[in-house]
Amino acid sequence: MKVFNDAATRVQCDSITRWKKEGKPVVGYTCSYTPAEIFYAADILPVRLRGIETDGMEVGDTYFGPFICSFPKCILQLAGKGKFSFLDGAIITPGCDGMRRLDECWRKAGEDFDGIVPDYFYYFDVPHKSENHGMAWYIEEVKELIKSVEKHFNVSITNEKLTAAIKAFNKGRRLLNEIENLRSKDEIVVSGTDVFAATIAGTVMPRDEYTKELKKWVTALKKRKTSLSKNKHRVMLVGSISDEIDLFELIEDTNKAIIAGENLCFGIRYEGNEIKEDGDPIEALADHYLGTSVCPRMYGKYKERLAMLKERIERSQAAGVIMQNIRFCDLHGAENALFERDLEAIGIPCLRVEREYGPHIDAGRMKLRINAFLERIDAKNDHKLSEAVAVSA
Amino acid sequence: MNIVAGCDVGSLTSKAVIMKNGKIIGSHIIKSKPRPKDSADAALDGALAAAGVSKEDIKYCIGTGYGREKIEFVNEVVSEIKCHGKGARWMLPTAETVIDIGGQDCKVMKIDKSGNVGRFSANDKCASGTGRFLEVMANVLNIGIDELGKLSAKAKEPITLASTCTVWAQADVIKYINSGVSIEDIGAGINAAMSGRVAILVNSVKPEGDIFMTGGVAKNIGVVETLEKLIGRRIKRARKADPQIAGAIGAALLSAEKVNGNGRKVK
Numbered sequence: 268m269k270v271f272n273d274a275a276t277r278v279q280c281d282s283i284t285r286w287k288k289e290g291k292p293v294v295g296y297t298c299s300y301t302p303a304e305i306f307y308a309a310d311i312l313p314v315r316l317r318g319i320e321t322d323g324m325e326v327g328d329t330y331f332g333p334f335i336c337s338f339p340k341c342i343l344q345l346a347g348k349g350k351f352s353f354l355d356g357a358i359i360t361p362g363c364d365g366m367r368r369l370d371e372c373w374r375k376a377g378e379d380f381d382g383i384v385p386d387y388f389y390y391f392d393v394p395h396k397s398e399n400h401g402m403a404w405y406i407e408e409v410k411e412l413i414k415s416v417e418k419h420f421n422v423s424i425t426n427e428k429l430t431a432a433i434k435a436f437n438k439g440r441r442l443l444n445e446i447e448n449l450r451s452k453d454e455i456v457v458s459g460t461d462v463f464a465a466t467i468a469g470t471v472m473p474r475d476e477y478t479k480e481l482k483k484w485v486t487a488l489k490k491r492k493t494s495l496s497k498n499k500h501r502v503m504l505v506g507s508i509s510d511e512i513d514l515f516e517l518i519e520d521t522n523k524a525i526i527a528g529e530n531l532c533f534g535i536r537y538e539g540n541e542i543k544e545d546g547d548p549i550e551a552l553a554d555h556y557l558g559t560s561v562c563p564r565m566y567g568k569y570k571e572r573l574a575m576l577k578e579r580i581e582r583s584q585a586a587g588v589i590m591q592n593i594r595f596c597d598l599h600g601a602e603n604a605l606f607e608r609d610l611e612a613i614g615i616p617c618l619r620v621e622r623e624y625g626p627h628i629d630a631g632r633m634k635l636r637i638n639a640f641l642e643r644i645d646a647k648n649d650h651k652l653s654e655a656v657a658v659s660a
Numbered sequence: 661m662n663i664v665a666g667c668d669v670g671s672l673t674s675k676a677v678i679m680k681n682g683k684i685i686g687s688h689i690i691k692s693k694p695r696p697k698d699s700a701d702a703a704l705d706g707a708l709a710a711a712g713v714s715k716e717d718i719k720y721c722i723g724t725g726y727g728r729e730k731i732e733f734v735n736e737v738v739s740e741i742k743c744h745g746k747g748a749r750w751m752l753p754t755a756e757t758v759i760d761i762g763g764q765d766c767k768v769m770k771i772d773k774s775g776n777v778g779r780f781s782a783n784d785k786c787a788s789g790t791g792r793f794l795e796v797m798a799n800v801l802n803i804g805i806d807e808l809g810k811l812s813a814k815a816k817e818p819i820t821l822a823s824t825c826t827v828w829a830q831a832d833v834i835k836y837i838n839s840g841v842s843i844e845d846i847g848a849g850i851n852a853a854m855s856g857r858v859a860i861l862v863n864s865v866k867p868e869g870d871i872f873m874t875g876g877v878a879k880n881i882g883v884v885e886t887l888e889k890l891i892g893r894r895i896k897r898a899r900k901a902d903p904q905i906a907g908a909i910g911a912a913l914l915s916a917e918k919v920n921g922n923g924r925k926v927k
Binding site: 611617619620631632635636638639642643646 | 726738739740741742765772774776777778779780781782
């Protein structure tokens, strides 16, 4: 767990430093739509870009407008402060409009801050629909990305290497799914904070090292007997992008709740799904990364998103759903309101909160709302109990 | 003697209530001190003096408010959202929607017949729509916060504040003062701006049944009346107690439930 915590809480964790010492390249990417397997196949370390360790916003605020989510601003802030100096390349995707603007804002900031734009800086376009034309477009984009990586880094990414990469990643995906199975049991033996840290670690650590560590950890988890969920409410955490362990800790430190599941783009949502290991590897990657993605940036997928959330609520036996959205995150702000409407209608308590991204920001306000929400679930359970007593009497 | 207490340490004021057999026998409001612990001690001491009982007589005490974690004498802490729901229902037994405007935030909640909170929403944006907004504006006008509410009734042409940002609105108010606009028109504009922010939150929760308002701002008649117009619903009044101490009342009522074993388990 130590190695996961290091990877989850430090922008340049020990694993990245060790990789760099071997003289091998590192490429950062911004969104869950980027197939990390491509980089693994080229012996490049893919690292998901994060905004933790930000202690100011003077660079981020200079190049972004004021009405933009603070997550891409934090990435730019870190870039401006040289925290991403270990990157040999960066891939920017239009996960949302704020993230798309990171492309031009980072380039512009690079004119004022020497050396903050990596030598390889690539805009990877992702369509908003996965059907027909959208899928064909995405496959083309993946092929273009492969060509570009091959040319810049002077590597060869063959179909065989891609298939081997898919197989290597699937090992970790299966293990994460095992954790989800463990969490679906009546007694949970692992905190949501630890699971999230382990999941984030998978987005920054060298994959083989990660899989090895994850296997050890899952084996140990299976032997655990002590329940951490006794007398606690099982809750789900969903909404805007988050890679903040602090947010999970804030909820679990109340000692009244355990996070039994999440639906976050840094989380197990996609990482827990396997990719087809036979057939054309590029199509398999596209099927997974675009085809199974139902985050709110995808058009016309609300029903699928709601169905997935309901399935995850059921699987995790969650008694309530905490929905957070980063200020100015239109995608999740609107989506959370719809989720709240539809889940409350079927009796699932929901808490909708808007917040800033960044460690410890809004901690007091968040805590108050979370405590009140857990008390609401308390009262609901007491009501059920008193009804049951009345019936039995 | 079943004497219980509730202590609500807010960002602007701290309140304590002592109850005996469901009735308030003492309460006290103070301006919050820098340290929540000192605020709680002073509020409780005042309430004890008013009730004529000693700390040792209190069977159970619940703390609430933003400083709740730092109160030393309480048996447990509960969120102010829950406490205001409970206190509101006690003050107005038909209340189903509660608007609580505190010093640094504003919450709207739906409650059931026991005062338990169902869906709720809280302001997430900034200080506008909170008691702090009114306090800042009253300071600029050089009047007491209690006087601000009465200005709306005397206004002829209330000003419109261009920004809901507290700091910018303050600059706007200074501009109106300098250009000779009457204090009544400025005050009415401030109350209307406040109501406008709160109305957004109220509408987002879709109020049902009787609406009741708690927190210090409930005493600002200018805000309450403008808010009624904006949401198109009457906000019920209750004379049973000061709405500013609703949170502390709720905490005391929850304490009483613990003592009486009223269906709730003692953790």
